[in-house]
Every structure is written in structure tokens, then in C-alpha cells.
Amino acid sequence: MATRMDAVQSPIIPIIGGMVRSTPGTISLGQGVVHYGPPPGAAQAVIRALSEPSTHEYQPAAGIPPLLERLAAKLRSENGIDAARGRRLMVTAGGNMAFCHAIDAITAAGDEIILNTPFYFNHEMAIQMADCVAVPVATDERHQPRVDALRAAITSRTRAIVSVTPNNPSGAVYPEATLRELDALCRERGIYHICDEPYEYFTYGAARHFSAGSIPGSEAHTFSLYSFSKAYGFAGWRIGYMAYPEHLEAPMTKIQDTVLICPPVASQLAAAAALDAGRAYCEPFIRELASIREMVLAQLATLAPRVQMPAADGAFYCFLKLDTALDPMTIAERLIREHRVAVLPGTTFGMHDGCYLRIAYGALQKATVEEGMGRLVRGLRAILV
Numbered sequence: 001m002a003t004r005m006d007a008v009q010s011p012i013i014p015i016i017g018g019m020v021r022s023t024p025g026t027i028s029l030g031q032g033v034v035h036y037g038p039p040p041g042a043a044q045a046v047i048r049a050l051s052e053p054s055t056h057e058y059q060p061a062a063g064i065p066p067l068l069e070r071l072a073a074k075l076r077s078e079n080g081i082d083a084a085r086g087r088r089l090m091v092t093a094g095g096n097m098a099f100c101h102a103i104d105a106i107t108a109a110g111d112e113i114i115l116n117t118p119f120y121f122n123h124e125m126a127i128q129m130a131d132c133v134a135v136p137v138a139t140d141e142r143h144q145p146r147v148d149a150l151r152a153a154i155t156s157r158t159r160a161i162v163s164v165t166p167n168n169p170s171g172a173v174y175p176e177a178t179l180r181e182l183d184a185l186c187r188e189r190g191i192y193h194i195c196d197e198p199y200e201y202f203t204y205g206a207a208r209h210f211s212a213g214s215i216p217g218s219e220a221h222t223f224s225l226y227s228f229s230k231a232y233g234f235a236g237w238r239i240g241y242m243a244y245p246e247h248l249e250a251p252m253t254k255i256q257d258t259v260l261i262c263p264p265v266a267s268q269l270a271a272a273a274a275l276d277a278g279r280a281y282c283e284p285f286i287r288e289l290a291s292i293r294e295m296v297l298a299q300l301a302t303l304a305p306r307v308q309m310p311a312a313d314g315a316f317y318c319f320l321k322l323d324t325a326l327d328p329m330t331i332a333e334r335l336i337r338e339h340r341v342a343v344l345p346g347t348t349f350g351m352h353d354g355c356y357l358r359i360a361y362g363a364l365q366k367a368t369v370e371e372g373m374g375r376l377v378r379g380l381r382a383i384l385v
């Protein structure tokens with residue numbers, strides 16, 4: 001029987017993960033996770049909460065008050081977003097769920113959502129699962145959005161443009177001016193701007209993160225999505241959240257009530273404690289990542305001009321363009337089987353024109369990334385003969 005899932009690509013991480021498991025000793029530069037765990041206060045909060053009956057019962061759909069209060073304060077002070085003016089806050093089981101909720105709340109079957117390519121594969125998947133159409137629009141050679149091309153892609157079926165900054169998979173950080181232009185375009189054309197910002201703290205050098213949700217007048221059309229997974233080493237706790245336009249409260253509540261009922265209470269208490277530790281907890285890890293990134297960039301530079309990579313000033317990804325007619329999945333498989341290092345093929349991120357690979361350097365200690373990069377450089381030299 002045909003279902004709408006037939007059109008959805010299979011998640012790449014388990015596919016590459018299977019190859020890694022069947023090739024012992026492989027170093028994975030595949031999955032986008034960090035190598036550190038949550039602040040100690042998060043686990044202590046959960047231990048304390050275990051003896052509270054309320055931990056084991058349903059709680060408010062949008063999130064528990066102590067977490068919502070802390071999130072509102074964080075959004076105000078760090079992102080410049082006033083969650084109380086024209087917006088609502090909702091906690092979800094991770095940022096992916098916030099994105100799915102947003103798509104469900106604003107679309108009917110057959111509507112279009114514009115993605116900048118390369119895109120985050122779960123965004124395309126979520127759009128297709130909602131019976132909608134993901135419309136890819138190529139970014140420029142630095143993987144920055146081309147506002148004119150986005151404008152030209154808008155049709156009467158377009159419901160939103162998605163911005164991911166800092167970007168997965170390219171590492172590009174969108175400048176404030178571009179985000180302002182994009183947000184104004186969405187406002188002018190009566191469509192939504194979905195801003196996915198799980199890597200907001202992960203910027204390097206002079207790059208600065210900017211939240212389009214801070215723009216005055218953005219509240220009626222802009223979603224701001226965040227996650228604890230990366231910043232707080234929380235991937236398994238499944239906590240994300242979003243500030244969304246208040247006129248969508250009724251549909252959003254229907255979706256949350258049906259899909260999740262309420263976010264896991266123990267995880268929310270852990271998240272509230274993580275916010276008490278705050279950004280200061282993440283910063284030493286991000287400084288360490290900055291030095292790993294320098295090493296990764298230096299290694300990749302030795303592969304020029306066969307391998308090109310525009311500046312990747314954020315997140316913990318590099319997106320390589322290879323000068324070859326080979327298919328990226330074949331290269332990814334050969335890198336695992338012959339050189340015991342795993343990366344992801346660019347086709348997964350919507351790049352079908354040319355050969356691209358994504359490297360993730362957040363999940364491992366520096367020495368392991370160094371060894372993995374050595375294997376990657378040797379492997380690509382051997383493959384790209």
C-alpha cells in the first residue's frame with residue numbers, strides 16, 4: 001500500500017551508523033552531537049524530582065511554569081525576543097518536534113515551504129510528512145541565502161521560508177542584514193519565517209548570531225526555534241522550545257495535545273536547572289570546539305584545490321565540495337570501508353548538483369578528531385586520484 005512516507009528519504013544517520021558498526025575502529029565524523037553532557041545541576045534536579053508526585057503526572061501542554069519563566073527571561077536577555085508581546089512559548093520534545101508542529105500549524109496539504117540548500121534533511125522530511133512540498137532554493141557560493149532567488153520562488157502556495165543559522169550542514173552564519181531582509185520579505189508577502197537556531201551559541205571568530213525574532217514587527221509571522229540538545233549536551237533528554245505567533249495558539253495547542261500531551265516533566269526540570277547554569281556552562285566547551293575547528297580547517301586546506309570549502313563560522317560542521325564525478329554516497333562508503341572514517345553525503349542535504357560531504361567535529365575529543373581528519377585527508381587523496 002502506498003503511503004506519504006514513500007516520498008520521504010530514509011534517515012541517513014542510522015544508515016551510516018550501520019556501516020560504522022560493521023567496520024570496527026571507524027571514527028565517526030558523521031553525527032551532529034557534542035561530546036559533553038548536561039550541567040551536574042540538571043541530573044540533581046531530576047533526582048530531587050523523582051519523589052514528587054507531579055513529576056509522574058501530566059502537566060500543562062505548553063510546558064511547566066518554572067521552565068517557561070526561565071525561557072522567557074533567556075529569550076529576552078540573550079535573543080532580544082519579548083515572548084509576552086504577540087507571541088506564545090511552547091516546550092517540545094526537541095527542536096525537530098517544534099519544526100513539525102510549526103509546519104502542521106501553518107499548512108494545508110499541497111502547500112509549499114522554501115528551504116535554503118543545502119538544507120537540514122529532517123526539515124525536508126517533516127514538510128513531506130505533512131503532505132506539503134519542500135521547495136529548495138540554492139544559496140550562494142558561501143552558502144548564504146540569496147534573497148532575490150527566495151523572493152522569486154514564492155508562489156500562492158508558499159507558506160514559509162526556513163532559515164537555519166548557524167547552519168547545519170554548511171556552518172554558515174547568516175548576517176543580521178540578510179536576516180532582516182528575509183524577515184521583511186516574509187512579512188511583505190504574508191508568509192511565515194521559521195528560524196531554527198539550535199546552534200545559536202556556536203559561533204567562531206567575528207561571527208555573531210542574530211535572532212530575526214528580535215526584529216520589531218516580526219512577532220506575527222516569525223517562529224524562533226531552539227534546542228537544549230547541542231548547547232547543554234541534552235540530546236537524549238529531548239527538550240526544545242519555540243516562540244511562535246500568538247494567533248497560532250489554538251492550532252498549536254491541538255497539535256501538542258495530540259502528539260505529546262505535555263513535554264516530559266523530568267526533562268523539563270532538568271532543562272530549568274540547566275538554564276540556571278546558563279550559557280556560561282557551554283562557553284568553555286565552545287572555546288575548545290573553536291580550537292578543534294582550527295585544526296579541521298588546517299587539515300582541509302591541504303586538500304585544495306580538489307576540495308573546496310567556504311568559511312564555516314558556526315555550528316560544528318564543514319561542508320566540502322569535491323572536484324570529482326564520483327557519487328558522494330560511494331565516497332562516504334569507501335571512506336568507511338577503506339579508511340575507517342565516516343562522513344555524510346551531500347545528497348542527504350539536497351545537493352544533487354556536484355559532490356559534497358559533511359563533516360561534524362563536535363562529538364569527539366580533539367585527539368580523536370585529529371586522527372579522524374588524518375584518515376579523511378589520506379582517504380580523499382587516495383579516492384580523488
Ligand SMILES: Cc1ncc(COP(=O)(O)O)c(C=O)c1O
Binds near residue numbers: 240
Ligand atoms: C538545524 C537543526 N534543527 C534541529 C535539530 C534537532 O535538534 P533536537 O535534538 O532538539 O530535536 C538539529 C539536530 O541536529 C539541527 O541540526
